[in-house]
Amino acid sequence: MYSPEAPRLIAHLDMDAFYASVELLRYPELRGRPVVIGGGRRHQPQTLPDGTRRFATLREYTGRGVITTSTYEARALGVFSAMGTMKAARLAPDAVLLPVDFDEYRKYSRLFKAAVRAIAPQVEDRGIDEIYIDLSELPGVHADGGRRIGEQLKQAVREATGLSCSIGITPNKLLSKLCSELDKPDGLTLLRMEDIPVRIWPLAARKVNGIGPKASEKLAALGLHTIGDIAAAEPAFLVQQFGAHYGGWLVQMAQGRDDRPVVTHSEPVSISRETTFERDLHAVRDRATLSDIFTGLCVELAGDLQRKGYASRTIGIKLRFDDFKSVTRDLTLPAHTMDARAIRRAAGLCLKRVDLSRRLRLLGVRAGALARLADLVAPHPAAEPAAGVAEPAPRYGLPLFDTLESR
Ligand code: TTP
Ligand code: MG
Ligand code: MG
Numbered sequence: 001m002y003s004p005e006a007p008r009l010i011a012h013l014d015m016d017a018f019y020a021s022v023e024l025l026r027y028p029e030l031r032g033r034p035v036v037i038g039g040g041r042r043h044q045p046q047t048l049p050d051g052t053r054r055f056a057t058l059r060e061y062t063g064r065g066v067i068t069t070s071t072y073e074a075r076a077l078g079v080f081s082a083m084g085t086m087k088a089a090r091l092a093p094d095a096v097l098l099p100v101d102f103d104e105y106r107k108y109s110r111l112f113k114a115a116v117r118a119i120a121p122q123v124e125d126r127g128i129d130e131i132y133i134d135l136s137e138l139p140g141v142h143a144d145g146g147r148r149i150g151e152q153l154k155q156a157v158r159e160a161t162g163l164s165c166s167i168g169i170t171p172n173k174l175l176s177k178l179c180s181e182l183d184k185p186d187g188l189t190l191l192r193m194e195d196i197p198v199r200i201w202p203l204a205a206r207k208v209n210g211i212g213p214k215a216s217e218k219l220a221a222l223g224l225h226t227i228g229d230i231a232a233a234e235p236a237f238l239v240q241q242f243g244a245h246y247g248g249w250l251v252q253m254a255q256g257r258d259d260r261p262v263v264t265h266s267e268p269v270s271i272s273r274e275t276t277f278e279r280d281l282h283a284v285r286d287r288a289t290l291s292d293i294f295t296g297l298c299v300e301l302a303g304d305l306q307r308k309g310y311a312s313r314t315i316g317i318k319l320r321f322d323d324f325k326s327v328t329r330d331l332t333l334p335a336h337t338m339d340a341r342a343i344r345r346a347a348g349l350c351l352k353r354v355d356l357s358r359r360l361r362l363l364g365v366r367a368g369a370l371a372r373l374a375d376l377v378a379p380h381p382a383a384e385p386a387a388g389v390a391e392p393a394p395r396y397g398l399p400l401f402d403t404l405e406s407r
Contacts, residue, residue, distance in 0.1 A: 009146045010262060011120075011133040011169045012176035013153065015112065016185035018129035020071045021163050022108050023098050027053065034074035034095035038067040038085050043099045059093035061085050068100055072185060105129075108161050115160035116153055124262045130180075132173055134262035145169065145190045154188060174258035175200065177209050196256040201228025208253060215246070230254040267370070271304050271312075273297045274364025280322045283356035290363070297365045298347055302340035305367055311336035311376060312367030315346035319354060320362035328366075329353050336371050343367065 015021065019037040024030055027045065036058065043056040065085045077092040088095070109128045117123050122134035133153070135141045141149050146169035157165050166187035168179025178200060179189040191199055205227055206216035222241065224230050230238070231254035239247035252258070275297065281290050305312060316330030329350035337343065347365050 007136075007142070008171050009135040009141055009169060010171065010173055010176045011135055011146065011150065011153070011167050012173065012180040013116065013131050013133060013157075013165050013167045014180045014184075015129035015157075015163060015165045017069055017071050018108075018163075019069045019100065019105050020074075020098075022105055023101075024071070025162050027055075027098075029053070030055070030096055032073060034071060034077055034079070034092050035098060036067045036070040036074050036079055036085070036088055036092075036095050037098050037100055038065050038088075039097045039099040040065070041099055043097050045098070055096045055098070057093065058085070058089035058095045058097050061089050061097055070095070108163065111160045112157045112163065112165070115156040119153055119156055120149065122262055122264055124264055125266070132176065132262045134264075135169065145192065147188070147190055150188045150190070154186075172256070172258040173260050173262070174209070174253060175256050178203065178207060181207070193256060197228070200256055201226060201231055201254075203227050205230060210249070210253065215242075218242075227254055267372075268308070268310070270366050270368040270370065271301065271308065271310065272316075272318075272364055272366035273301045273304065274318060274362060276320075276362045277360065280359035280361050282359050290360070293363060294347065294351075294365075295344060297363065298344035299340045301365050301367055302338055302343055305338040305370075309373045310367075310370040311338045311373055312343075312370050313337075314368040315343050315350065316366040316368060317347050317350040317354075318362070318364035318366065319356075319360055321358040322361055323358065324361070326362075327354055330366070330368065332369065336369075336376055338373070 020035055023035065023037060039056060039061070040063075043061075045056070046054045048054055063085065067079060067081060067083045067085055067088050069081050070079045070088075074088075074092055074095050077095070079088045079092050079095065085097070105128060113123065113125070113131060116131065116133060120133045120135055120138060122137070124132040124134075126132060135146050135149055138149055150167050150169050153167060154165060157163065164186040166180045166184045166189075168176040168182065168187075168189045168191070170176045170179055170191045171193060175191055175196075179191050180187070182189045182199070203226060204216075205211050205219050205225060206213075208227065211219070218241070219225070219230065222233075224233060230250055233254075235247075235251045238250050241247060242250060275293060277293075283290060312333075313336045314330050314332050316328055318326060318328045320326045331346045331350050333342070333346055343365065
């Protein structure tokens, strides 16, 4: 467990050219070529009668899309994440263009994270292709600054996914995040506090997570371009320029100090379910259909809460109309609940407060003000899982859109 006194070893692991590398697993013939990910369905590779594949290239692209990522070969031509695809096409017309397939990337994301957790369970999820890992408690880890475990983690990720990653291992998250970038791809970078002047101070200030475009512009205007420039600046000057909070953080950051813990579980703010209809539905004319969908969403939401171990005190709805305008309404309950009936009743009351004369495109139900079931000392009867809820969608007697008929 985290203790501010004990020396820590924190890893930051980031997958190399993640979306592109996942695509190369199924199209190995593209290895070594510049490839960018950012196309749509029309850029799906075609399999020819002789079994070879035909790929779209950037020169064929027209549209307003952006690149999600590119292989290192494409980066050598100046093509990077978030660049307009048309601009990329001018720089690298012969680069292969592939469509984005989030389901596939999520699958590999789960695989690499599971492989890491099997070795080092203290993992903080930082998005689809990166995590922090607190290595401090692993047996023997301090003997070599984490090198052996780092190599083991890279090996495990490679075995589970066929993909390479880069890892930084240092005493804190700030430094590890910087270090995982230093030797990409397939890097393993260890750093101790005494290495900061040589390895960290020369880096550009904007490399730091927390120094965005605005702050780095202001720093540059003050003549502060590298992390070392910030370290050399007068702390009082930084506080005067950036305020006590951010200025104070800059002072600490430049010395490589950061005591944020690795947060192994995050508490969701809300849980929701929504659905877009195949055709727009009208609250009165499609009452039965809407009613079923509405009930179904509430039952699914109750199931989500129960599975995740949360109860909610604020139930909300979201509607989107045929003119794409959206409205939300919510209602705070007297006690927390995870019961489908209570959720449906509250959502129904929210619905009464909406003008439903237009057709609907989308309907959603949201459970907010969540509390962990374990933290609710004396659960209200309504917070107990209802007996019928785990069974197939129960049908409730109450007409859900009954309020509409009286309009
Ligand atoms: P990154 O880790 O930033 O980039 P990367 O994994 O492609 O390359 P690197 O080797 O430098 O780590 O982002 C992870 C994935 O997130 C990336 O593969 C695609 C996606 N992404 C976007 O969709 N848009 C963006 O602007 C960025 C930066 C990433
Ligand atoms: Mg990455
Ligand atoms: Mg990343």
